[in-house]
Amino acid sequence: MREVPAELITETVARLAIEATHFLPEDVEGAIRAARQTERSPLAVQIIDEILENAQVARERMLPLCQDTGTAVVILEIGQDVHITGGYVIDAVNEGIRRGYSEGYLRKSIAARPFSARVNTGDNTPGVIHTEIVPGDRIKVMFMPKGGGCENMSRYQNFLPGMGKQAVIDFVCETVDMSGGNPCPPLVIGVGVGGTAEKAMTMAKHALFRKIGERSPDPEVAELEQELLQAVNELGVGPQAVGGSTTALDVFVETYPTHITALPVAVNIQCHSARTKQAVI
Ligand SMILES: O=C(O)C[C@H](O)C(=O)O
Known part of the structure; x- marks a missing residue:
């Protein structure tokens, strides 16, 4: 012991x-920089530049x-x-x-x-x-x-089991579309599928601790994550909802066995200041 x-x-x-609260994780900042290279909307690029400048000012002047x-x-x-x-x-x-x-x-x-x-x-x-x-x-x-703005956009729904992966894709896209600028995109999106209602939401939150680009070890879930990211970015919401192709930086899905009657799906959203920090003691 x-x-x-x-x-x-x-x-x-x-x-x-x-x-x-002061230092934007390197993987998040790197993903925002990468998105700047592919974003075609000039207004969206301007917003991305402001987000990057904000991170620099926070870091250098020790401001939240x-x-x-x-x-x-x-x-x-x-x-x-x-x-x-x-x-x-x-x-x-x-x-x-x-x-x-x-x-x-x-x-x-x-x-x-x-x-x-x-x-x-x-x-x-x-x-x-x-x-x-x-x-x-x-x-x-x-x-x-x-943050309150992004947490307030969390959603949960239980689908019929036969509705499968398409139900997850439609629900996540609907949630992001409805949320508009409220959760401060570009987003990091956590999705929990399976278990019970509280298990699904806990998984959605836990998923947000992953690093950008870190795929699920389950190949089927990893493929779903990529499909979700593409579908969300095709919505055209864009940075701070001004329009553009950069709506999300990544989508992470965690799954768990579930009841034969159920397909629980929970969505938990992070804003562009996707702040997490960990330590092992
Ligand atoms: O609490 C705030 O300062 C604002 C909130 O995070 C929001 O996005 O509405």
Whole structure:
């Protein structure tokens, strides 16, 4: 059994919160640069240039990529041979969020209650925290400051099993088309297919941690990802919905066995500031 102090989890979350909100991942920036070469709409190219300049300014002046520093979504993959000492793991993560958002001067965006008295909690807690038990004696900390505009475009639907892959393609395209400029394209799109309703949405979110260009190990799913990317980019929504061929940078699909009566499909969208950061402790 390997001991991991709760304080190390707190420090890691705080660091990842600051890094994720300031530095656009290299693979995302690279994909945006590549899209600039193929984009034919001059207005779309202008938007792409502004997105690239924004990333450069954020990096050089240590400013957040976006005013919306998001809901702090944290996935912990906890090795079954780890013993967390000195505190409760969920409290440790929330303390990391509190520290990161305070020390990084990041906007706090969490309302304490969903209906009346939507008072800001003041420190961006509580985070949305998922824990998974995995083999080994390490903890992978995955941090995503998830913007409100793109998260609000999430959708779920259960299809008839016989509707197959075409139902997934049509649903993803409909979702992106309906969303227009709200999720700030060019997008990274996570899709969860199978399981149950909550499993499908969790897979859609988890998929957004993949690097641009990283295909599913399942050849059928990898082919679907490529079909989806092409179909979404043929919609013509374009960067910030001004029109163009760059609507998405990538589409990632995760699948899971499902009930014989079901074809659950969930879509979770990332904006062009596709901010994620991970560390293993
Ligand atoms: O919360 C915000 O600052 C804006 C939000 O991310 C949005 O896209 O509408």
